[in-house]
Amino acid sequence: MSEHIKIDLFKLASSELKLKIENVKAAVDLLDEGNTVPFIARYRKEMTGSLDEEEIRNIEEKIDYLRRLNERKNEVAEAAEKQEKLNDELLFKLKKANTLQEVEDLYRPFKVKKQTKAAKAIDKGLQPLADLIFSQKKTEAEIKKIAEKHLDSEKELNSVTDVLSGAEDIIAGEISDDAELRKKLRTFVFKTAKITSEQKNEDEEGKYQDYYEFKESINKIPPHRILALNRGENENILRVKAEVSDERAIEMIYNIYKFDNRKRGSFEHLINAVDYAYKRLIFPSLEREIRNHLTEKAEKKAVHNFSTNLHSLLMQPPLEAKRVLAVDPAFRTGCKLAVLAEDGELLETGAIYPHSPVNQMEMAAETVANLVKKHNIDLIVIGNGTASRETETFIAELIKSGMDVEYTIVSEAGASVYSASKLARKEFPELDVSIRGAISIGRRIQDPLAELVKIDPKSLGVGMYQHDISQKRLEKTLNEVVVDAVNHVGVEINTASAALLTYVAGISSNNAEKIIEHRSQNGAFKKREELLDVYGFGPKTFEQAAGFIRLDSETDPFAVTPIHPESYEAAEKILNKINYKADAIRDKDIVETLREKLEQIDLIEIADQLDIGLPTARDITAALKQPGRDPRDSMPAPIFRKDILKIEDIESGMIFKGKVRNIVDFGAFVDIGLKQDGLLHISEMSQMYVNDPFEIVEIGQNIEVKVLDVDQKRGRISLTLKF
Known part of the structure; x- marks a missing residue:
């Protein structure tokens, strides 16, 4: 295909994204060379002007669109x-x-169309007549006389009405194919359109009653909405x-084509053509555009x-x-138990039946108390599914009776998905599905990121309308x-799962x-360099991955x-400047002194001397100041409880410490220790005035809220931050 048009991709992308053209070009070149977004964002800052992951992905998306636009x-x-x-x-x-x-x-005028009217x-030779009507230079009588000449039974033109109708179809098609007209009508429609809805069929649950009119x-x-x-x-x-x-849209068409009913031309046929062009050809396609636009925006x-919520969920701090x-609660089938060591290793499993219909309350209490004592349990983690609050009541009563332990409720969204997955079967082939679910519930409080990556993000219950x-x-x-x-936190190569x-x-x-195979053998x-010994792990893969891999090693202290x-x-030269060796960063006793000395370094001078660029110099020294730091440590810790709340205990005006569970367009759902x-x-x-809830709260955040209203019948509680 010969190229008639060539878009200046980088100029357009930089203009639309409001980024420097040289940074856009650098990012595109790096992406085209097969570099990953996290690698570019973290280790190619000098080339891109320190673009972050979101900016790089925006560039990737925009360039892809512009390339498709140029091709089209x-x-x-x-x-x-x-x-x-x-x-x-x-x-x-x-x-x-x-x-x-x-x-x-x-493209519309050149498009190979189906046999339209x-x-x-x-094909029947009515184009000249259509042109005459369009020009408005002939009277109605003259038009009809010319139309008579086109009568032809073989062409199904049996009357003057047939002929004139065909001419109107041609005019309607030309109006519909007019790109400039469509552009103006599109602007008008997108400025003034309203979305309407009415009830079409029975709505048994009344879910959509707000949208009947x-x-x-x-x-x-x-x-x-x-x-x-x-x-x-x-x-x-x-x-x-x-x-x-x-009416206004049709009037626009008249004005654009300068159709005038005061002229001697046959205005009636133009009325018919415009009406058909707008109502049957133009508006339906513009309506589809509106609906698509709104859906795209929504x-x-x-x-x-969803992604903002997911990021906050994944970045919750691990428990050290x-x-x-871990308790996966249930009624009839019993609560499944999993005892987990500090590193998530499974130590013991079991089951208790404290609820109806079995009601083995005493036996269940004895089992839990024995496990807590035997394994020196610090925390009981209860999933928030069926029988969750009943199980919470049971555990809270045990704690009141003298069991020295705390508890917390965690979302078990996705636990059942994981427990039945191929990955779970591979991890715990000998265990029952429900026990795997309990393990997942416990591990997601110990290290949320490591456990939640095993589950389809859509199943984690942190959005709305995902289906x-x-x-x-x-x-x-x-x-x-x-x-x-994952790449922001880094991954411990010697303990990480394949997921x-x-x-x-x-x-x-x-x-x-x-x-995993290499590690086991x-x-x-x-x-880090030993990754190159892994089968199929070449230099390019190593380049992309190495900086995000972590291990505590004497032979590779920077890892x-x-x-x-x-x-x-x-990094070694920077440490030499302050008279330290690389292994100093592993010595916890001198880290504070090391940090103080690094604070005094002139980064601009160091960057210039080492020819590494100021962003890289900053990143290296920041890493040396806090070796082994987990960025999740700055996030709020989970709320641990020893007692339970009941909705009957709640009154307007009470203040509680709660945890944000989910954020949607109209607000946030906060766990204050109740079932709902x-x-x-x-x-x-x-x-x-708050335009976006994400400006105020984030998932996992601990906040103090005041009870605004309690609806015991429906189990609903309204909260406020305005106190």
Whole structure:
């Protein structure tokens, strides 16, 4: 295909994203060379101007779109050229087009169409008559006389009405294919349209009663309402439409073409043609665009909310040196127990039946007390599913009776998905599914990131409408969130599961399996460089992954930090400047002194001397100041309890310490120790107007809330931060 048009990709991308053109080009070059986003963001700051992961992905997405746009422009130019209709005006319009939609509008006249009414009328030789009507230069009588000449029974033109109708079809087709007209109408429609809905079929549960008679401007409707309307429509309960002033739109068409009923031309036929073009050809496609636009916007917001929540969930701090008794609660089938060592190793399993219909309360209490004493348990972790609060009551009573331990409730979302997965079967082939679920519940409090990466992010219960949005988009974005979280924290190569290793930059699932295999056959890795001994682990994979791998090693002291092996020499020279060797960072007794001396270094001078760039110099010294630091340590710890709350104990005005469980467009759900999380509505988050709940709270955050209202009958609690 010959190239008529060439977009300046970097100039356009930098302009739209408001980034420097040289940084955009550097990022694209690095991506095209096969480098991963985490690697570029962390270890190629000098080249990209310190672009972060989100900016790099935005560049990747924008460049991909512009490349497709450029390709499509040239395809349209080639199609027009084949029909000998490529001229300077069309080339100019194609070059100027900024979106794929604009290009598709320009393509309409050259598109090979199905046999439309207009195409059939043209085949019957009615184009000249249509042109005459369009020009408004003939009277109605003259038009009809000319129409009579086209009568032909073989062409199914049996009357003047047939002939004139065919001419109107041609005019309607030309109006519909006018790219400039569509652009103006699109602007009008997107400025003024409203979304309306009405009840179409019976709604047994009344889920959509708010939308039986609904109307709202497309520029004001919030994303969650769009997704609710889409769901109601998909369930065939609602009829949803876009609505604009047809009269104003049609008047625009008259004005654009200068159709005037005062002229001597046959205005009636133009009325028919315009009406058909707008109502049957143009508006339906614009309505689809509106609906697609709104859905796209809503999905983008829903995915953003989901990914923000997921990131906060994954970045919750791990518990250090805590032995855990995990409880997967249930009624009839019993509560499954898993005792976990400080590092998550499974020590013992069991089951208790404290609830109906079995009611073995005393035996259950004895079992739990024995396990707590035998294994020196620090914390009991209870899943929040069926029988959760009944189990919490049971455990709280045991603690009151003198058992020296605390408890906490954790979300068990996704535990059942994990427990039945291939990964879980491989980890614990001999265990029952429910016991695997208990292990997952316990481990996700010990090290949330390491455990939650084993579960499909969509199953973690930190979003809304996840089933109503593009699964491909959701999966891609959530995968990126997990990748960023894992690489931000780093992965201990000698203890990490294959599931966790798979998210390390550059490491494929096959690489991860080979690492585990190599580890089991050859023992623990002693330095990062030994990764090159793993089958299939080449220099490029090592380059991408090495900085995100962690291990505590005498032979590779920098491996406890995010310092990349390519910067080891620079790190050693920085330490030499303050008279220390590399292994000094492993000596806990001198770390504070080391940090003080590093604070006094002139980074600009060091960067210049070592020829490494100021961002890299900063990152190296920051890593040397806090070797082995886990960035999750700065996040709020879980709330541990010794007693239970009941909704009957709650009154308006009470203040509680709670943990944010989920955040949605209209607010946040907060666990204050009850069966049901309380709702902190967006309007109760601040004395000032809050546009986005994420500006105020994040998942895992510990906050003090005041009870605003209690609805015991429905088990609902309203909370506020305004006190």
